[in-house]
Amino acid sequence: MTRKLILLGFTLAGLAAAPVAAQPPGRPLPPVDYANPGNWLCQPGRADACSVDQSAMRVDARGRTTFEEHRPARDPRVDCFYVYPTVSRDQGFYADLIPGPEERRVVASQFARFSAECRPFAPLYRQVTIQGLGQLPPNPGRPIDEAISRTRGGGGYDDVVAAWRHYLTNHNLGRGVVLIGHSQGAMHLERLIAEEIEGRPVQAQLVSAILLGANVQVPRGGAVGGTFKSVPLCRSDNQTGCVITYSSFRDTIPPGEGALFGQGYDGMMAGCTNPADLRRGAGQPTSYFDTGVALNWTGDWNAPVGTPFVNTPGLITTTCVSGPAGTYLQVHINPDPGLRIDDVPGETLTEGKPDPAWGLHRVDMSLSLGDLVELVDRQGRSWRPPR
Numbered sequence: 001m002t003r004k005l006i007l008l009g010f011t012l013a014g015l016a017a018a019p020v021a022a023q024p025p026g027r028p029l030p031p032v033d034y035a036n037p038g039n040w041l042c043q044p045g046r047a048d049a050c051s052v053d054q055s056a057m058r059v060d061a062r063g064r065t066t067f068e069e070h071r072p073a074r075d076p077r078v079d080c081f082y083v084y085p086t087v088s089r090d091q092g093f094y095a096d097l098i099p100g101p102e103e104r105r106v107v108a109s110q111f112a113r114f115s116a117e118c119r120p121f122a123p124l125y126r127q128v129t130i131q132g133l134g135q136l137p138p139n140p141g142r143p144i145d146e147a148i149s150r151t152r153g154g155g156g157y158d159d160v161v162a163a164w165r166h167y168l169t170n171h172n173l174g175r176g177v178v179l180i181g182h183s184q185g186a187m188h189l190e191r192l193i194a195e196e197i198e199g200r201p202v203q204a205q206l207v208s209a210i211l212l213g214a215n216v217q218v219p220r221g222g223a224v225g226g227t228f229k230s231v232p233l234c235r236s237d238n239q240t241g242c243v244i245t246y247s248s249f250r251d252t253i254p255p256g257e258g259a260l261f262g263q264g265y266d267g268m269m270a271g272c273t274n275p276a277d278l279r280r281g282a283g284q285p286t287s288y289f290d291t292g293v294a295l296n297w298t299g300d301w302n303a304p305v306g307t308p309f310v311n312t313p314g315l316i317t318t319t320c321v322s323g324p325a326g327t328y329l330q331v332h333i334n335p336d337p338g339l340r341i342d343d344v345p346g347e348t349l350t351e352g353k354p355d356p357a358w359g360l361h362r363v364d365m366s367l368s369l370g371d372l373v374e375l376v377d378r379q380g381r382s383w384r385p386p387r
Contacts, residue, residue: 050111059340072115082107083186085110085184085213093129093131107122126155126159145186175385176383183364194229207380211243212365215263216245217270235273250333290309348362
C-alpha cells in the first residue's frame with residue numbers, strides 16, 4: 001500500500017501509561033497486560049476517552065439549530081467492544097501503548113456515542129502506524145485486510161485477541177456484545193470473528209458486528225460464506241448475530257483504479273449494508289460530524305455550531321451500489337436552497353485532489369453514526385442470552 005492516509009488533526013490530551021517503544025515488524029513484542037486499566041481507552045464507570053462531551057447541534061436545511069444532549073445509559077442491555085482505525089503518528093511500524101491525542105479523538109468521534117446503548121470497552125493496541133502503512137509487504141490481488149491483520153512479530157491482531165480474551169474472562173459475564181471497528185480496527189475484528197468466535201459457544205453472545213471501511217467478502221448475491229462461514233450480513237433492524245459493513249464513496253467520485261475498499265476477491269464481492277435502511281439498502285442517514293472540521297454548517301460564520309458534533313438531517317442520501325468499480329455505500333449530497341452547507345467533510349487528498357482510492361473513508365462512521373447507535377439499541381433488545 002503506497003498511498004498515505006491524510007488524517008484530521010487530533011487535539012485531545014492523552015492518558016498516561018507505561019511506555020512501550022514502537023518497533024518494526026518481525027521483532028517479537030512482549031504481551032500486553034490487559035488487567036492494567038491503563039491499557040484501555042474505555043471501560044465502564046470511569047472518566048476516560050469515552051466520557052467526553054457528545055452534545056450535538058442539529059442544523060436543518062435552513063440553518064436553524066436545535067441542541068441535542070447525549071446521555072450514557074445507566075443500565076445498558078449489552079456491551080460494545082471497539083477497535084479503532086489507523087491513527088497513530090508514532091515513529092516506526094507499530095504504535096506504542098501511550099494513548100496520544102489522535103487515539104482519544106477518534107474514540108470521541110466514532111465510539112463514545114455508543115455509550116447511550118452499551119457498556120463501552122476499547123483497548124489500546126500496538127497498531128500498524130501511519131508511517132508503518134508504507135512498510136507493508138506487497139499483497140497483489142488480495143484484500144488490504146489480510147496485509148493489515150496478518151503482520152508478523154506481535155502487536156496488532158495479537159493485542160486485540162489478548163484484550164478480547166481478557167474482556168470475556170473478566171467483564172462479559174454472559175452478556176451480549178457488539179463488536180465495532182473501522183479500517184484497521186475492522187480488519188482485526190474480521191479475523192477475530194473467524195478465528196475466535198465462529199463455531200464456538202461465544203458466537204451465541206454476538207449481538208452484531210459493525211465493521212466499516214473493510215472488505216468483508218460474501219458470495220455474489222449472498223449474505224454469508226466468504227470472510228465468515230456462519231455470520232451473515234444484517235438485513236433487518238432486529239436481526240442479531242450478523243454484520244453491518246460498508247465503505248463509502250461520493251456518487252460524483254466513485255472508486256477508482258486501485259481502490260482499497262469495496263473490492264471483491266476470488267469471485268467474491270464486498271458486503272454492503274446500509275444502516276439507514278438495511279432491508280432496501282437506501283435511505284437518508286442520521287449523520288454526526290466532528291465540528292472541528294472547518295465547514296460553515298449553519299451558513300453563517302458569525303453563528304458557529306458551538307458543540308463538538310453536528311447532526312445534519314436530510315443532507316445526504318446513501319445507497320448500496322454494485323458495479324465494475326466495486327460494491328460500496330454511495331453518498332449523494334441533497335442540495336437545498338437554505339443556508340446550511342451542501343457538503344460533507346472526509347475527503348482524502350492526493351496532490352491536493354480527492355483520491356478515488358480512498359473515497360470518504362475518513363468519515364465512514366460519521367455518515368451513519370446515529371443509525372448505528374439506534375441499531376445497537378434495537379439489536380440489543382432483540383438479542384436473547386443462550387440458555
